[in-house]
Amino acid sequence: MPSISSELPIKPLAGAQLIGAGLLLAAANFIAVLDTTIANVSVSTISGALGASSSQGTYVITSYAVAEAITVPLTGWLANRFGAVRVFITSMVMFGVFSALCGLANSLGLLIAFRIFQGLAGGPLIPLSQTLLLRVFPKEKAPTAVGLWAMTTLIAPIAGPILGGVLCDQYSWPYIFYINVPVALICGYLGWKMFKRYESSLVKVPIDKVGMGLMIVWVAALQLMLDQGKEKDWFASPEIMALALVATIGFIAFLIWELTERNPVVDLRVFRHRGYSASVITICLAFGAFFGATVLTPLWLQGYMGYTATHSGQTTALSGILAVMTAPFVAKLSTKVDPRKLVCLGVLWLGSVTLLRSFNSTDMTTFQIGWPLLLQGIGMPLFFVPLTGLALSSVNFSETASAAGLMSFCRTMSGAIATSLVNTSWENKAIYYHAELSGLVDQAGNASNTLVQSGLSAEQARLSIEQTVQSQSIMLSTNHIFMMAALSFLLAATAVWFAPKPKRIADTSAAH
Known part of the structure; x- marks a missing residue:
């Protein structure tokens, strides 16, 4: 992927304008990342409203993720061909338009189609928001710009389940898409007024x-x-x-x-660097495990633990509290400590917490479900922040933009694939455990007799036992998925050590 055009020698912004520009670009990145998770807790609601199954409803998540992954590697070419600011503003406006159409969709097929276009528009927003932040911020404040971008990248996936849950319960599911519309249109208008003088020169690179x-x-x-x-x-x-x-x-x-x-659309030659290959394998294994478990949690809580979308979103979002608090410290540590050690520690931490979650039971309280999620947040920045630096420090400086785009593509695809695999495995394992338990439960008929003697009819007693078997089958299946995710984290923690110790600190400004 061709790198994004170099900065023009125009004076950076200052004062109130700089703050406004920072907030505007942070908002653009926020809503693009937010939409990767905002539908997670709403899948059951959307599926029910549009007459589809929960498994079909997960297409709402994966369609956006895959479409976004496809356009990220194209961002450099688009910015060179049409100008970074023009591409950013156009993507912003189109993101708002397709968000509105998603809310208006009256069938799952239409919703998925509009989510694909929403993802295609959202892909360039993530790298270009960072590119423009670095262009309008003074050089001495570049770390502040990168920190602002990184914080929105961390906070958005956490805020997604909360907003999705509240909007679904208090209003209706279309509002999880409608909230993007005013932000996108306002940012598009103000962004053009503010950034058009920072437009990059055009380069006609073949696609x-x-x-x-x-x-x-x-x-x-x-x-x-x-x-x-x-x-x-x-x-x-x-x-x-x-x-x-x-x-x-x-x-x-x-x-x-x-x-x-x-002039490849994706420069696969960067995989010749052992450190980069090891980093990409690590991020695919770890992010796939993390995203798969994150998608499964609200489905389990809402479908079988009696949680509302709001309650489910609040519980899932606990993982973000400590993540936001520890991110600044991790950013400082990653410049002083071998990043492989930090990544390994972070991934092992995530794996340990996920392993702990594989011993859940159906009578757990919100506190018992929530505190492992809270602790999980410590491992997120330890894994994500230094791994980006490790990957990009392993390639040649001229390959940084291509390597960052490809890593983002692999990360997004791993999340989308994990979502599909988790959904399939969860239901298949539930069927398996149901068959196993059905052959073991109440063989002597004692439980049925007790229920009948308590006043239930024979049919009611049978249904009561069946409901218990189904609930336990789902719980065992959920625990199995968490166990597999923990194993994936362990493999990721091993994979990172195949990377040699970096000889330089990477400029992560090209990271998407």
Whole structure:
């Protein structure tokens, strides 16, 4: 991916204008990242309102994530071809328009289509908000700009479940999309007035159309296969077999083309650096585990623990409190301590907490569910902040923008794939445990007799026992997913040590 055009020699902003610009760009990054999680606690509500199953409802999450992942690697080319400010403002306005259309959608198919376009518009907002922050802030305040961007990146996924829950319970699900509209349109208007003098010079770099087409084909085929596999009995279905074949062939063709193309849309050559490869594997394993567990938690709480969307969102968001508090300290530590040690510590911490969560029970209180989530927040910045620096310090300086875009693509795809895998595995394991428990429960009929003697009919007694079996099956399945996530964290903590100790501190300003 071509790097974003260099800064123009224009005087940076100062005073109230600088504060306003900082808040505006932070808001742009905030809403783009927010929409990766705001629908998490609302999947059940949206599915019910649009007449779809919960498993189909997760398409609302994955469609946005995959679309966003596709446009991130294109951001550099778009900024060079049309100007960073123009692309940013256009993306901002289009994000608002498609957010409004998402709220107006009256079927799941339409909602998913609009979420795809919303993700395509939101992708460039994340890297360009950081690029423009560094362009308008004075050089001596660059760390402040990066810190502001990083804080919104951390806070937004945490605020998503809270806002989603409150808006769903107090109003209705379309409002989780409507809240983006005024922010996007106001930021678009004020942003153009404020930043147009910082527009970058245009460079007519050719676009790798073949590479882009191949990427869309294999990513879309893979995601469709993962999303529909459970419903179509996986490889017993000709459709799933066809999707798997398209994804495999498309991926191989994509690899061959990108490694031989002069101006690739995704510069895969950065994987020749061992430190970068190890970092990307680490972030895929750890972020996939983290995001999968994050998606599963509200589904479990709302579907089987009797939580409202608001209560579920508040509980899930506990993980962000300590994350925000520890992030500034981690940023300072990452410049003084071997980042591999910090990443390993952070990932092991996340894995330990997730392992602890794999011993949940159906009679847990909110406090018992919430305190591990609260502690989990300590590991998030320890994992995310130094790993970005480790990855980018492993590549040549000229490759930083390409490496950052590719890492963001891999991270987003790992989250989307994990969501599909978790959803499938959760339901399949629940069926397995239900079958196992059904053969073991009340073999002598003592429980049924006791319930009948207490005044229930034989049918009511049977239904009561069935409900208990179903509840325990879901709990065992949930614990199994958390156990697998903990194992993924352990693998990630091991993978980071394949990276050599960095010889320089990376400039993470290109990180998306």
